[in-house]
Structure formats: structure tokens, C-alpha cells
Amino acid sequence: MFKKVNNCKLKSHQWCLTHKRQCALVGAGPDYNCAGLPCWDYSFAGKRLQEEGETKRVFIAYAAYHCSQRTPLLVIENVKGLRIEMIKWLFCLHYDIHILVCGVEDQGHDGASRDRLWIILSHKERTKQLFDPAELYRMVCKSIRTYVCTKPADYSIAPPVEIKNEAMHLATDNYRTLLTGRELQCLDDAEEEYRKIYQQSPEQDPDLVIYLGDTFCVRKTWSGTSRRIPTFRAGGGLMWWYAQNRWMTNRERLSSLAFPVTSEVASSMNVPQLPIRDHSRASAISGNSMCFATAAIVQLVALICFQQTC
Structure with a gap:
């Protein structure tokens, strides 16, 4: 053809x-x-x-x-x-x-x-x-x-209101309660692997991020060894930030793809700030876009x- x-x-x-x-x-x-x-x-x-x-x-x-x-x-x-x-x-x-x-x-x-x-x-x-x-x-x-x-921690830019907006009315102080059983098992497996490698608690690592869309024992999609946030996918799946006990917001995902979502980054790039507050729209962009x-x-x-x- x-x-x-x-x-x-x-x-x-x-x-x-x-x-x-x-x-x-x-x-x-x-x-x-x-x-x-x-x-x-x-x-x-x-x-x-x-x-x-x-x-x-x-x-x-x-x-x-x-x-x-x-x-x-x-x-x-x-x-x-x-x-x-x-x-x-x-x-x-x-x-x-x-x-x-x-x-x-x-x-x-x-x-x-x-x-x-x-x-x-x-x-x-x-x-x-x-x-x-x-x-x-x-x-x-x-x-x-x-x-x-x-470093991964550099993309932690979301204020509390943005985090709670994504969690909506279901959010509590412990965001783990919003995860599914499979996602919780994924976190447990990743924590065990991290302790085995580094002999310390994963909560002490500000740059530790794990993708919860994969089953950890099958595919280890995390920053534990690469020291990089895993590649985002269009199909969704949460990126869990251990040190902050929460997921990355979609605006933070865009930040890691060099989009000017904060005034500081926009100013340094000499471009207008990207005004994204719709987390669903931000998720679609981060999963499909170029850097x-x-x-x-x-x-x-x-x-x-x-x-x-x-």
C-alpha cells in the first residue's frame, strides 16, 4: 500500500x-x-x-x-x-x-x-x-x-488546592485511601524492592516516583534506579510520589515536559504562562504531547x- x-x-x-x-x-x-x-x-x-x-x-x-x-x-x-x-x-x-x-x-x-x-x-x-x-x-x-x-522533586509545584481539586470530594489527608487494591499492592512491592536496594525507607527519597498503571512485580516502572520520572502514557495511571504521599498532578506532569505552567518557567522562556486548570485536559496533553x-x-x-x- x-x-x-x-x-x-x-x-x-x-x-x-x-x-x-x-x-x-x-x-x-x-x-x-x-x-x-x-x-x-x-x-x-x-x-x-x-x-x-x-x-x-x-x-x-x-x-x-x-x-x-x-x-x-x-x-x-x-x-x-x-x-x-x-x-x-x-x-x-x-x-x-x-x-x-x-x-x-x-x-x-x-x-x-x-x-x-x-x-x-x-x-x-x-x-x-x-x-x-x-x-x-x-x-x-x-x-x-x-x-x-x-531532579524529579523539582517538578513538585502543585499547591494544596490543586491536589485536592484532582481528588475532589473523596480526598482525605491520606491519599492512599483513594487507591485501588492493585495500586496499593504495587506500592507495597515497590517499597519492599526499594528497601532491599537502598536499605532505607522510600519516604526519605524526595525523587522516588512510581507508575501505578503497571503491576510492579511484572514491570518495574519507577525512578528507583533511573532517577527519572517514568515516561507518561496516554492511557493514564497515577504517578505516586512517595515522599509526599500523593500522586503527581497533571499540571506537574506538564511541568516535567517543559511546558511553561508556572510563572517562573514562563518568564525564563519569555513566553506566556500556559493556563491549564482542567486536570482532565492536562492529563490528555501530558500523555500524548511532545516535550x-x-x-x-x-x-x-x-x-x-x-x-x-x-
């Missing part, structure tokens, strides 16, 4: 209910596009259906559109399990492919986890390469890391390294 993409023709017009006539679907082509295409068919946390999954249609439509429009520069973000062969099938006739393997620690967020593939696609006829993207990315990140190096800082740096690299020629 992928090999037929270059022979496909996009539908140019469709009946418009507003104008009562056939209106154009495709206008002037863009000069640049950055997209986080669906990842669940390639994620290690999913069924890994890859090209057999439903999301193949999105990749095909995306490639068909930009190949036909001859978009000069594209940036695609996805999980590390994305099949590069599939990207080559879709784009190699028209684009040069440059792959960056990025983690949030590259931007100084050592206390968090978000390993991703970033693919820069430069049109063979419409761009000219000026610098090596991988080398420029390395140089920029090296400079950032001289100033920033976080804000990584997206900014990769786009900077792509725009510097390639010059549009026509």
Missing part, C-alpha cells in the same frame, strides 16, 4: 455546504510543517501493529499531501519504535531523511523521561543543506545542559540547517 502513495492523486474539490458549490480542499502549500503523527501502533506499550494498524492511513495521507505540495521542510515526532523503513517508503523519492534520537535530558530535564525519534525531511529539489542537523543539535543541547539539570523544549530545539535545528532554494 505504501508504494502506491506516489501514484495517488489528492481530491482537489468537495461540495461546500457554506458556499453551495465545489470548493478547493488544498490551497497554497506550506513552507514548513511540524507534526506529531499517531504513535500507538508503534509504541512498546501497545500492540505494535505497525503498518497493519489503523494509523497507517494518517501516515499515507500526510505523505501524499506534502509530497504533492513539495513542502520544503518537514519535522515528524514519534516513538523510538517507529519503523524508519516505512518513512523511507513514503518519502525517499522526494526528501532527504535526517534522524535525531532525542530525550528530555538533552534540554536539561534529567528528572523526566521522554525518549523520541525526531525526523527532519528536507525536499531534494527545494532545499539546500547548510549544516549537519545531528551535530548542531548536539552543540545546542550541550550548551543548555551547562545551565539546567533537574515542549525538545520540539523547540529540533525545529530550531531544522530551520537553521536547511535553506529554501525555490
Whole structure:
């Protein structure tokens, strides 16, 4: 199916209910596009259906559109399990492919986890390469890391009202009472493992975070050995903060993905503060989004390294 993409023709017009006539679907082509295409068919946390999954249609439509429009520069973000062969099938006739393997620690967020593939696609006829993207990315990140190096505890920013808002009227002073039996067992198993490794109580470690969406004896998803908050997932599941005897709020999750959710971070980034108070919306964003800082740096690299020629 992928090999037929270059022979496909996009539908140019469709009946418009507003104008009562056939209106154009495709206008002037863009000069640049950055997209986080669906990842669940390639994620290690999913069924890994890859090209057999439903999301193949999105990749095909995306490639068909930009190949036909001859978009000069594209940036695609996805999980590390994305099949590069599939990207080559879709784009190699028209684009040069440059792959960056990025983690949030590259931007100084050592206390968090978000390993991703970033693919820069430069049109063979419409761009000219000026610098090596991988080398420029390395140089920029090296400079950032001289100033920033976080720990999990640095993302503890939620005031009491925010924590209780997420717990709603069920909350008590001991938030463990809100956990399910399986989640409590997960905490007990993690505590036993932590004491075995470090010979101390987990409550004494301000950077200990455990993901309660997994069964601990099957998959140890915690910061106990990596010293990083585990990667967030779209399917939910609480991140439990041992030292604070509570879960991470969804705004704190966004904070670990470099979103400017506090006035201090927004000021340092010279951008407006992201006004998220809806914890359900924040959860959806943190489970599916790119790291804000990584997206900014990769786009900077792509725009510097390639010059549009026509």
C-alpha cells in the first residue's frame, strides 16, 4: 500500500455546504510543517501493529499531501519504535531523511523521561543543506545542559488546592485511601524492592516516583534506579510520589515536559504562562504531547540547517 502513495492523486474539490458549490480542499502549500503523527501502533506499550494498524492511513495521507505540495521542510515526532523503513517508503523519492534520537535530558530535564525519534525531511529539489542537523543539535543541547539539570522533586509545584481539586470530594489527608487494591499492592512491592536496594525507607527519597498503571512485580516502572520520572502514557495511571504521599498532578506532569505552567518557567522562556486548570485536559496533553523544549530545539535545528532554494 505504501508504494502506491506516489501514484495517488489528492481530491482537489468537495461540495461546500457554506458556499453551495465545489470548493478547493488544498490551497497554497506550506513552507514548513511540524507534526506529531499517531504513535500507538508503534509504541512498546501497545500492540505494535505497525503498518497493519489503523494509523497507517494518517501516515499515507500526510505523505501524499506534502509530497504533492513539495513542502520544503518537514519535522515528524514519534516513538523510538517507529519503523524508519516505512518513512523511507513514503518519502525517499522526494526528501532527504535526517534522524535525531532525542530525550528530555538533552534540554536539561534529567528528572523526566521522554525518549523520541525526531525526523527532519528536507525536499531534494527545494532545499539546500547548510549544516549537519545531528551535530548542531548536539552543540545546542550541550550548551543548555551547562545551565539546567533537574531532579524529579523539582517538578513538585502543585499547591494544596490543586491536589485536592484532582481528588475532589473523596480526598482525605491520606491519599492512599483513594487507591485501588492493585495500586496499593504495587506500592507495597515497590517499597519492599526499594528497601532491599537502598536499605532505607522510600519516604526519605524526595525523587522516588512510581507508575501505578503497571503491576510492579511484572514491570518495574519507577525512578528507583533511573532517577527519572517514568515516561507518561496516554492511557493514564497515577504517578505516586512517595515522599509526599500523593500522586503527581497533571499540571506537574506538564511541568516535567517543559511546558511553561508556572510563572517562573514562563518568564525564563519569555513566553506566556500556559493556563491549564482542567486536570482532565492536562492529563490528555501530558500523555500524548511532545516535550515542549525538545520540539523547540529540533525545529530550531531544522530551520537553521536547511535553506529554501525555490
